[in-house]
Structures are given as C-alpha cells and as structure tokens.
Amino acid sequence: MSRQPTFKLHNTLTGALEPVRTLEPEHLRMYGCGPTVYSYAHIGNFRSFLTADLVLRTALALGWKTTYVTNITDVGHLTADDTIDPSGEDRMARALKSKEGERFVNVWDLARYYTQSFLKDWKRLNLLEPYARPRATEHVPEQIRAVEKLLALGVAYETSLGIYFSVPSFSQYGRLSGNAAASDLRSAVRDVIVDDQKRDPRDFALWKKDPGHLMQWHSPWGWGFPGWHIECSVMAQAYLGPEIDLHSGGEDLIFPHHECEIAQAESLTGKPFARHWVHTRFLQVEGQKMSKRLGNFLRVRDVIGSDPSLAKGLALRLALIAGQYRKPFNYTRATFSDALHHVRRFRDAYEMAAQARRRGPGGPDAIGDRLEPIYQRALGAMRHDLNTPAAIAAALSGTKVIMQAGRQMTQAAARAAMTFLNQIEALLGVVGPKPISGAPGHGLAPEADAMSTLASIIEPLIAARQKARMSRDFAKADALRDDILSHNVELQDTPQGTTWKPKVSP
Numbered sequence: 001m002s003r004q005p006t007f008k009l010h011n012t013l014t015g016a017l018e019p020v021r022t023l024e025p026e027h028l029r030m031y032g033c034g035p036t037v038y039s040y041a042h043i044g045n046f047r048s049f050l051t052a053d054l055v056l057r058t059a060l061a062l063g064w065k066t067t068y069v070t071n072i073t074d075v076g077h078l079t080a081d082d083t084i085d086p087s088g089e090d091r092m093a094r095a096l097k098s099k100e101g102e103r104f105v106n107v108w109d110l111a112r113y114y115t116q117s118f119l120k121d122w123k124r125l126n127l128l129e130p131y132a133r134p135r136a137t138e139h140v141p142e143q144i145r146a147v148e149k150l151l152a153l154g155v156a157y158e159t160s161l162g163i164y165f166s167v168p169s170f171s172q173y174g175r176l177s178g179n180a181a182a183s184d185l186r187s188a189v190r191d192v193i194v195d196d197q198k199r200d201p202r203d204f205a206l207w208k209k210d211p212g213h214l215m216q217w218h219s220p221w222g223w224g225f226p227g228w229h230i231e232c233s234v235m236a237q238a239y240l241g242p243e244i245d246l247h248s249g250g251e252d253l254i255f256p257h258h259e260c261e262i263a264q265a266e267s268l269t270g271k272p273f274a275r276h277w278v279h280t281r282f283l284q285v286e287g288q289k290m291s292k293r294l295g296n297f298l299r300v301r302d303v304i305g306s307d308p309s310l311a312k313g314l315a316l317r318l319a320l321i322a323g324q325y326r327k328p329f330n331y332t333r334a335t336f337s338d339a340l341h342h343v344r345r346f347r348d349a350y351e352m353a354a355q356a357r358r359r360g361p362g363g364p365d366a367i368g369d370r371l372e373p374i375y376q377r378a379l380g381a382m383r384h385d386l387n388t389p390a391a392i393a394a395a396l397s398g399t400k401v402i403m404q405a406g407r408q409m410t411q412a413a414a415r416a417a418m419t420f421l422n423q424i425e426a427l428l429g430v431v432g433p434k435p436i437s438g439a440p441g442h443g444l445a446p447e448a449d450a451m452s453t454l455a456s457i458i459e460p461l462i463a464a465r466q467k468a469r470m471s472r473d474f475a476k477a478d479a480l481r482d483d484i485l486s487h488n489v490e491l492q493d494t495p496q497g498t499t500w501k502p503k504v505s506p
C-alpha cells in the first residue's frame with residue numbers, strides 16, 4: 001500500500017486532530033454544503049467555502065486527486081430548520097414576499113438571480129471550481145426515492161403534514177454534535193410549533209406536504225417539497241458514492257443539519273457516511289456577531305464593490321483566511337487593508353520576476369535554494385489543520401526574498417521566483433489566477449489588459465523560437481517552447497506560423 005503524505009485536520013466527529021484517510025489512496029472525495037440562494041451570501045458564509053477550498057488546494061499540492069461536490073440549496077430550507085421543526089416557512093418563498101423580493105417574477109427567478117450573484121462572488125474570491133455543483137431542485141426524484149426507501153425500512157413515517165425521520169430508530173444520533181441527551185434535543189426545538197402527530201419531538205421532516213407551496217413536486221404523498229437535510233445526503237451520495245472522505249460546512253450546520261444528514265444517509269446505506277467532518281467557526285465583524293439588525297452584515301459586494309478589481313477580490317480572500325478556520329475570527333476594516341497591501345506585494349514580486357526573466361542577466365540562481373524550503377514550510381503549515389497564518393507568513397517571507405533580489409535578479413533566479421509564487425497561488429489562491437501583467441502600478445490590470453500584457457510576453461518568445469528553429473538551434477527552440485508553456489498558454493504550429501491562446505483550465 002502506498003503511503004500518502006499526512007494531511008491532518010480536526011475531525012468534529014471524533015473531536016481530534018486526525019490524518020485525512022481517503023477510501024481510495026490519494027483520492028479525496030469531499031462534499032461541502034453550499035448556500036441557500038434566497039439572498040446574497042455574506043462573508044461569513046464565504047469563510048466556510050474558503051475552508052473547503054483550502055482543503056482542496058492542500059490535497060492538490062500533495063499530488064492527490066480530488067472530487068469536490070458542493071450544492072446550491074434552492075428549495076426546502078425552512079426558516080425554522082435550524083431548530084429542527086418543519087413548521088417554518090420556506091426561506092425562498094419568504095424572500096419573494098420581502099421588499100427585495102418584489103423585483104422577481106417568481107421564486108425560480110429569485111433563485112436564479114442569487115445563484116448567479118453567488119457564482120460571481122465565488123470567482124472574485126478565487127475559489128476553485130468544484131467537480132459538480134448540483135441544485136436541490138434538479139434532484140427531487142432522487143430525494144423522493146430516498147424518502148420512499150426510508151419509509152420501507154421503517155425508519156420514517158407519515159402524518160397528515162409530512163414524512164418524518166424517526167430519530168429513536170438511529171442509535172448514533174447526536175454523535176456529531178454531542179447533543180445526545182433527549183433533553184438537549186428537546187430544548188433545541190422548544191420555541192417552534194410542533195406537529196402534534198410527530199412521534200418524537202426530535203423527529204425531523206423528510207418531505208413536507210404542501211399543495212399551496214410556490215415550488216412543489218408530485219410525490220407518492222401528494223404535492224409538496226423535500227426537507228433541507230435529505231437534499232444534501234442524497235446529492236452527496238449521488239455524485240460521490242455511499243461513503244465519502246470528507247464533509248464540510250459552517251459550525252452552525254453541525255446541528256441539526258449534519259446530524260440529520262448522517263442519520264438519513266447511514267440508514268439508507270448501512271455504511272458510514274463521511275469519515276471526516278470539518279467545520280468553520282463563524283466570524284465576527286469589528287468585534288460583534290454579524291447581524292442585519294446591527295448593520296454589520298457584510299456581503300462580498302459591501303467590502304469590495306460590485307465591480308471590483310482582481311486585487312480587491314484577492315484581498316478579501318486573504319483577509320478571510322488570515323485566521324485559522326477553527327479559531328474565533330474578528331474581521332475588521334484593518335484586516336482588509338493589510339490584506340490588500342500584502343496582495344499588492346505578491347503581485348509586485350511576480351511582476352518583478354516576470355520582467356527579470358525576460359531581461360535579467362544570465363548567471364546562477366541565488367534564491368531558489370532559499371525559496372524551496374519556504375514553500376515547504378507553507379505546505380507543512382497547511383497540512384497541519386490548515387494553519388493559514390503560518391502559511392501566509394511563509395508566503396510573505398518568500399516574497400521578501402524575491403523583492404530583495406530586485407529587478408536585477410538573474411533569469412534563473414527569476415524562474416525560481418515565479419515557480420515559488422505559482423506554488424503559493426496554487427496552495428493559497430492569493431497571488432491571482434493569471435498573475436501576469438505589465439500594467440503600471442501594482443500590475444492589477446483587468447482581464448483584457450492581462451491578455452494584451454500576456455501577448456507582449458508571449459509574442460517575442462514565439463519570434464525568438466521561430467528564429468532558433470530557422471537556424472536549426474533546436475535545443476534553444478525547445479527551451480523557449482518550455483518557457484512559453486510555463487505561462488499557461490497553448491501553442492499551435494500551423495503552416496502559416498505559430499499561434500497561441502491562454503490555456504483553459506478543465
């Protein structure tokens with residue numbers, strides 16, 4: 001058996017720091033709970049998505065294969081779901097009736113709008129694209145089948161209002177959250193109206209009968225819609241199989257959402273659902289809990305604007321990962337401005353190295369030997385429960401080495417510098433997805449300018465390669481080719497000459 005490099009993360013299920021153990025060697029299959037698209041996601045939500053993103057990036061840096069699935073909840077998340085009872089109102093439906101909801105034609109339109117806005121923010125914060133991003137409404141038939149199976153297994157039952165999962169049928173219930181005592185669980189539901197036909201107050205809804213609901217599907221129990229908890233179990237298993245390696249989400253999802261996911265999923269398959277559970281602590285803003293009432297409820301656009309520069313998106317990302325995901329984190333305006341300053345340093349260092357690589361003198365590489373252990377320090381920090389403060393400190397100290405070498409660094413040193421910054425980008429995502437720019441200032445040109453700058457780098461190299469080929473200096477031509485490809489572009493040699501385009505990531 002191959003020994004995979006250890007990657008340790010705190011596991012909520014056991015309460016311990018443990019190596020991530022993948023079912024298949026070096027292939028991480030993970031599921032992360034996505035947003036409920038009834039409004040804009042706030043920066044606290046994104047901190048959780050960033051934790052999943054960093055798990056993914058660290059696994060990739062270790063050379064693992066990853067399959068990451070994260071959903072969009074566009075139905076069934078009830079206003080009272082956080083207190084386990086199904087008697088609340090659907091969040092999507094309520095949002096449509098609100099002041100902001102007035103501009104939408106219907107609830108589907110509302111879901112589409114907030115999904116698009118969420119995906120834009122996802123890109124701005126430089127999160128990696130998942131393998132699949134299923135929407136709950138696209139998987140209702142599978143959810144109905146799962147509910148039917150739970151009924152057939154005798155672990156669910158029907159009342160005139162809905163179908164419920166019977167919590168006493170699952171002896172492990174409470175293992176994740178530690179809410180094992182019946183009194184704890186009852187106190188979690190005390191403030192909501194209880195369906196008095198429920199057999200146990202802890203039982204939760206798998207399907208809500210509601211022929212008047214704005215989003216409804218036909219089921220063996222009439223018109224209605226699925227519960228929020230069943231959606232995630234079903235989609236995780238549909239894309240990743242019955243057993244997954246890692247499941248992530250915000251700390252508010254531990255109970256009841258994830259507790260309920262485990263109960264349903266394990267009852268359906270008889271197999272352990274997820275081995276590793278990773279939860280992100282919520283953030284505070286300027287020392288206070290974020291809330292609409294306090295007016296400190298920050299969406300991504302509130303911090304970086306609705307048409308932000310690349311640097312601002314990266315800076316918000318860096319600010320949100322500046323604290324380790326399990327520690328209480330206080331986001332302040334100063335955190336953001338520090339992050340913006342650091343992002344500019346990364347970009348400046350990259351710019352400097354890119355120029356030195358083209359125009360710098362020949363000679364030995366005086367910095368590669370120093371940068372390599374610094375990168376290993378950053379990776380080591382991430383492998384130890386995503387210690388982002390230590391990883392960021394390493395990234396900054398490597399950047400300092402590059403800045404000290406200055407514009408006069410040799411071409412070999414410049415290559416080492418760019419390798420380092422590309423590695424940091426792959427690991428932390430804070431340098432930028434296309435960290436190439438010749439624009440004045442901080443090299444933070446919008447994408448179109450980045451293209452023309454890329455052209456100004458690539459085209460002279462193509463011409464030089466052409467010249468080398470004409471004079472039959474194939475070793476030089478090959479070296480130039482490697483150089484060109486290292487800019488993440490594709491080359492095509494045609495009878496009319498060589499063309500290039502940026503490589504599209506899969």
Ligand SMILES: [Zn+2]
Nearest residue numbers: 033034232257
């Ligand atoms: Zn979920």
